[in-house]
Structure formats: C-alpha cells, structure tokens
Amino acid sequence: MAQIRARRTAQGEARYDVRSRIAGRMVTRTFKRRRDADAYARTLEADRLRGLAVDPRAGLVMVEAYAQRWLQQRQLRPLTRDLYAGILRKHILPTFGERPMGKVTTSDVRAWNAELASRLAPATVSRIYRVLHAIFATAVEDEILARNPCIVRGASSGTSPERPVATIAEVNALVDAIEPSYRAMVVLAAWCGLRLGELLALTRRRVNMLHGTVEVVGSTYERFDGTVTIGPPKTAAGRRKVSIPPHVLPEIERHLREHAGTGADAPLFPGPQGGVLYRKTFARHWRKARRAAGVEHLHFHDLRHTGNTLAAATGASTKELMARMGHANPRAALLYQHATADRDRAIAEALSELAAPAEIRRLRPAGGPGNEG
Numbered sequence: 001m002a003q004i005r006a007r008r009t010a011q012g013e014a015r016y017d018v019r020s021r022i023a024g025r026m027v028t029r030t031f032k033r034r035r036d037a038d039a040y041a042r043t044l045e046a047d048r049l050r051g052l053a054v055d056p057r058a059g060l061v062m063v064e065a066y067a068q069r070w071l072q073q074r075q076l077r078p079l080t081r082d083l084y085a086g087i088l089r090k091h092i093l094p095t096f097g098e099r100p101m102g103k104v105t106t107s108d109v110r111a112w113n114a115e116l117a118s119r120l121a122p123a124t125v126s127r128i129y130r131v132l133h134a135i136f137a138t139a140v141e142d143e144i145l146a147r148n149p150c151i152v153r154g155a156s157s158g159t160s161p162e163r164p165v166a167t168i169a170e171v172n173a174l175v176d177a178i179e180p181s182y183r184a185m186v187v188l189a190a191w192c193g194l195r196l197g198e199l200l201a202l203t204r205r206r207v208n209m210l211h212g213t214v215e216v217v218g219s220t221y222e223r224f225d226g227t228v229t230i231g232p233p234k235t236a237a238g239r240r241k242v243s244i245p246p247h248v249l250p251e252i253e254r255h256l257r258e259h260a261g262t263g264a265d266a267p268l269f270p271g272p273q274g275g276v277l278y279r280k281t282f283a284r285h286w287r288k289a290r291r292a293a294g295v296e297h298l299h300f301h302d303l304r305h306t307g308n309t310l311a312a313a314t315g316a317s318t319k320e321l322m323a324r325m326g327h328a329n330p331r332a333a334l335l336y337q338h339a340t341a342d343r344d345r346a347i348a349e350a351l352s353e354l355a356a357p358a359e360i361r362r363l364r365p366a367g368g369p370g371n372e373g
Contacts, residue, residue: 003018003019003020004016004017004018004019004034004037004038004041005017005019006034013032014032014034015030015031015032016030016031016032016033016034016036016037017029017030017037018030018031018037018040018041020041060100060101060102061100061101061144062097062098062099062100062101063092063093063096063097063098063099063100063101063104063135064093064096064097064098066101066135066139066144067088067092067093067097067135068088070134070135070138071084071085071088077221077231077234078221078223078229079221079222079223082223082224084131085224086224087127087128087131088131091116091128092128092131092132092135095112096108096112096132101136101139101144101145102144102145104136104149105149106149106150106151106152108149109132109149109150109151109152110152113125113129113152113155116128116129117158121158122158123158124158125155125158126155126156126157126158129150129152129155129156129158130156132150133148133150133156136148136149136150137150163299163301163302163305164297164298164302164305165302165305165306165309166190166295166298166302166303166306170293170295170298171186171190171191171303171306173293173294173295174186174289174290174293174295174298174303175187175251176293177288177289177290177292177293178285178286178288178289179285179288179289180258180259181255181258181259181269182269182282182285182286182289183251183255184251184252184254184255184259184268184269185199185269185282186289186303187248187251187252188214188244188252189300189303189304189307190303190304190306190307191244191245191248191307191310192214192242192243192244192245192307192324193242193304193307193308193311193324193325194214194216194242194304195219195301195304196279196282196300196301197219197220197221198216198218198219198233198238198326199268199269200219200220200267200269200276200277200279200282201217201218201219201220201230202214202216202267202268202269203261203264203265203266203267203268204256204260204261204263204264204265204266204268205264205265206268207252207256207268209249209252209253209256212243212244212246212249213241213242213243213244214241214242214244214252215240215241215242216233216238216239216240216241216242216326217232217233217239218230218231218232218233219231219232219233219234219238220276220279222278222279228276228278230276233326235326235327235328236328237322237323237326237327237328238326239326240323240324240326242324255268256268261274269282286300308321308324308325311324318330
C-alpha cells in the first residue's frame with residue numbers, strides 16, 4: 001500500500017511524497033498538491049492489483065542500450081542475428097535509439113511505422129515492426145515498462161504481393177540461357193522446389209540417380225561480413241528427400257558427369273575455385289540469364305514457388321506438399337493449392353467420368369446437344 005507523507009521545503013512550500021515498494025525497491029514520487037498525490041497513490045494501487053506496477057526510474061534506460069542487450073541475450077541463428085542487427089541499425093535506432101524506453105508512446109510508434117510504410121514494402125515494414133514490438137514486450141516482462149507502446153492495429157501483419165509463377169516455357173528458356181554449370185540449379189529449383197541455400201549446400205552423395213531423389217540435409221548461410229557456413233535447415237521438416245521428375249533426370253545426370261565436384265562430399269554446384277559457391281557469384285549468372293530469357297521480373301525464389309504450384313496442380317494433398325516443400329506447418333502448403341483453370345477443368349472432366357451416361361443425358365437441358373426431339 002502506498003504511503004503519503006506531507007512535508008515542507010526549506011522555502012516553506014508544501015510537498016507530498018508517495019512511497020511504495022515496487023519490484024523489491026522503495027520508490028518515492030513527490031507532488032506539490034495533495035490531490036495529485038492521492039490520485040497517483042490510487043493509480044499505483046490499481047496497477048499493483050493488475051500486476052502493472054513498475055519502477056518509473058527503470059523506464060529511463062535508453063532504447064539503444066536496452067535493444068543491444070536484448071539482441072545479445074536472444075538465442076538466434078547467425079543469419080537471423082545479422083538481420084535483426086541490420087534492422088536495429090537502419091530502421092529503429094535512428095528514430096528511437098536516444099529516447100528513454102518509458103518515453104516512447106504509441107503515437108510515436110504509429111508515426112514511425114507510417115513513415116516506413118511510405119517507402120518500404122509491406123512485408124518489410126511488418127518485419128521491422130515485429131522486432132520493435134518484441135523488444136518492448138521483453139521490457140514489459142522485465143518490469144521496465146507497464147505496457148507495450150507497439151499496439152498499432154495491423155502493423156505486424158503486412159504482406160507483399162503474391163510472386164509470379166513462371167511458365168514451363170519460361171523455365172526452359174532460363175535453363176537454356178544460363179551458364180551450363182548452373183542449368184541443374186534452375187531445374188532442381190523449378191521442378192523440386194529447392195531453395196537457393198539448399199542447392200548451394202548439396203553434395204554429390206545427396207543425389208541418388210538410382211532412385212531419382214535428392215536429399216536436403218542443410219543450407220548455406222552467408223553473414224554480412226562475407227563468411228559462409230553450412231548448417232541444418234531452419235526446421236526439422238526442412239530435412240527431406242525429394243523425388244526428381246523423370247523428365248529432368250538426364251539433365252541432372254549430365255551435370256554430375258560434367259560439372260559437379262569430384263568425390264562424394266564435393267559440392268554439387270562448386271564455386272570457381274572448387275569450394276562453396278557464393279550467392280553473389282551465382283547472382284551475376286542469374287541476372288544475365290533472366291535478361292537473355294526475357295523474364296527479368298522473376299526472382300530465383302520464384303522458381304520454388306513455380307515448382308510448388310505445379311505440384312499442387314497435380315492434386316497433391318496438403319501433407320504431401322508439406323513433405324516436398326520442407327514446411328513444418330500447413331499454412332505455406334495451402335498457399336499453393338489455389339485453383340487454376342486447367343486443374344478445375346480436369347476436375348470437371350473427372351466428375352463426368354464418374355457419372356453414368358444416362359445420368360449425363362438426364363441433366364442436359366432440353367434442346368441441347370443429344371436432345372433433338
């Protein structure tokens with residue numbers, strides 16, 4: 001329970017000290033008027049009952065100091081740590097870094113978020129916002145703040161426009177346009193749905209030509225400082241064995257014969273010096289191939305999107321798509337099960353095959369084909 005003590009200053013002015021124990025510490029706040037002290041004491045007691053009472057001095061820690069400590073204490077993959085550090089450096093600290101945590105308001109966050117939205121893609125803005133929200137949510141858990149100021153409606157759920165799906169003709173054009181040692185990368189991305197990092201981590205032993213499969217057990221991760229590591233996929237579901245469509249097996253066999261490294265553990269797609277192929281090295285060849293094929297609007301990851309969409313069009317179930325794509329939850333797989341005109345027509349024709357001819361004739365409108373009189 002808060003205690004109020006009246007006193008006078010050396011100049012004879014009245015002061016009212018409100019003393020209360022918060023998080024194990026005795027906290028005192030002084031007011032000039034008794035009614036303000038009473039109002040604060042009542043609010044403090046209500047906050048205590050709701051578990052919201054915090055030491056007001058704790059909120060004086062600067063955002064930059066707390067955010068850096070927050071980043072250091074989180075268990076993150078190296079690439080994710082680099083991503084968060086970049087978000088802090090570029091988008092959060094320039095605005096909030098020199099402010100006390102307790103002085104950041106929802107209005108401040110809303111204005112900051114709106115400014116980001118005026119120049120960045122929705123998915124990028126939501127990713128940045130979620131980092132700030134996580135920092136302040138941890139501060140609430142640490143009893144530095146009573147509430148999280150990041151409560152901007154809809155700010156954490158921005159999405160980017162759906163990426164395009166390449167046609168089979170466009171995929172073939174890219175295969176023909178790219179440097180020969182990278183043809184199989186385009187093939188495996190488009191027809192097996194492999195990510196670029198997964199492709200760069202493949203070794204010869206992971207391709208089984210007898211059974212027509214490629215096994216994904218890892219991915220490459222490039223740090224901002226240029227170092228490259230090969231680690232496990234982001235989730236356990238990312239470790240998977242994917243069947244290669246028979247019509248592209250000859251291309252994979254040719255690559256193994258002419259371009260892959262020698263030895264079971266050699267890179268399937270070696271770099272110029274025989275080691276790991278860097279993304280930026282491949283990107284130069286990819287951009288050149290896009291221009292030559294007339295598909296500069298496509299990103300390499302769109303090939304994975306294409307392959308998964310084609311797999312869904314065959315009638316693959318959600319669980320089958322999850323296994324092929326390496327996803328741990330069905331949400332991403334469901335995105336690829338949107339209806340297409342070709343697939344819908346195939347379904348309609350299959351339904352007709354189930355019906356007896358007599359039933360089909362009965363359902364035809366009078367005067368239509370097969371109902372001459």
